[in-house]
Amino acid sequence: MVIDDDRLVVTSLKTILEADAEIQVVGTGTSGRQAIELYHKTKPDVLLMDIRMEGMTGIKAAEKILAADPEAKILFLTTFSDDDYIVSALRLGAKGYLLKQNYESIIPSLKAVQMGLRVFGDQIITKMPLALGTDKTSTVEYDLNEKELAIITQVANGLSNKEIAQALYLSEGTVRNYISVILEKLQLRDRTQLAIFYYKNLKHA
């Protein structure tokens, strides 16, 4: 679902999003009030909403939506990364914010949020208990960027390094380097454990 008080933004976002076969825009609106109403009607997987809007701000709308449904996945659109509102928005339980300039990262970020991750600018963050290994029950926070997430997805689809390289237009060596970094970040040993991690923690999270 897409909410922005600039109708042009709404339209272009809708176009961009619907070009992706996995995404469906189930509703659009141009005000906080519409956001609340539409949200409860359509229960979207993710609500993409402008943070500054005339009348009711995105923050206020988010507050009401989250009060009724704490599981709501709200991703804010913002023009300035230093927007003061952002902090309070995140404190409410929003899943992150996205710079409007950054059109290319909208879709991956949206998918990341749908998977249960959080997004800040172009950093994708996940906070969850580590289910693998022996008995680590502590909650750790991981930082993964878009590219890393894309590679994890490929590994979790069972592709080899060579195949991932072809799919993402990288060299095989680069893919290996990425995976090495990912394994270090997530404290895993090999791609099999990474795939397992994906199915236990990221998929449907």
Place this chain on the structure above:
Amino acid sequence: MVIDDDRLVVTSLKTILEADAEIQVVGTGTSGRQAIELYHKTKPDVLLMDIRMEGMTGIKAAEKILAADPEAKILFLTTFSDDDYIVSALRLGAKGYLLKQNYESIIPSLKAVQMGLRVFGDQIITKMPLALGTDKTSTVEYDLNEKELAIITQVANGLSNKEIAQALYLSEGTVRNYISVILEKLQLRDRTQLAIFYYKNLKHA
């Protein structure tokens, strides 16, 4: 849940099963009538039931249970592998049969059934669409024996060949050979795809 008209069998089965931390015996009984009554009360993950019993046979009881709950997972206990009843039992929708002599294979078979597989003697069978790969939607039937299933489970836990060997008291080479056979049977390429297969098709199936 355990049903057998020999009280001694019930008791010893209960003891064997409860020694496993992952298993809980939620009810026991000694007749088909009790089986039906208890089944609906406790809704066990798996019902382990003798096939020959005085009064109502296990078959009859299974028939009634399956009529009310087609998802019921019923595993028959039998003394003779050539028991004529078995065929009709399986046709009803039972998940398999188990020779009473074979005490060691009770637990792995039980777990296999809980995962959605079927068990015949000591053959564990799985019939399901292949979710991996490109676009194979056909339903294939795989044959996996206990040992193979045990190894798959370890792979899906992220263990290396060396670790699996230690865990199962085998040599590393043997583990490799097993995995090679498993990959061939399931038409997969490497252990990562095997782990993925496990989470997509076997776990919680």
Place this chain on the structure above:
DNA sequence: TTAAAAAGATGACATTTGTCATCTTAGAAA
């Protein structure tokens, strides 16, 4: 008791994988 299967082990081999240090290049910042 002997023959025939299974189950397991071994060794050799080609690939794949993960790690690291080092390089190139392109974009951001000064």
Place this chain on the structure above:
DNA sequence: TTTCTAAGATGACAAATGTCATCTTTTTAA
């Protein structure tokens, strides 16, 4: 512009993996 930095590429390397053919040992069946 020049400098700095991040993304990507390369090459070398050890270890892990998957495949095979060949043995040995155990179990089962005749």
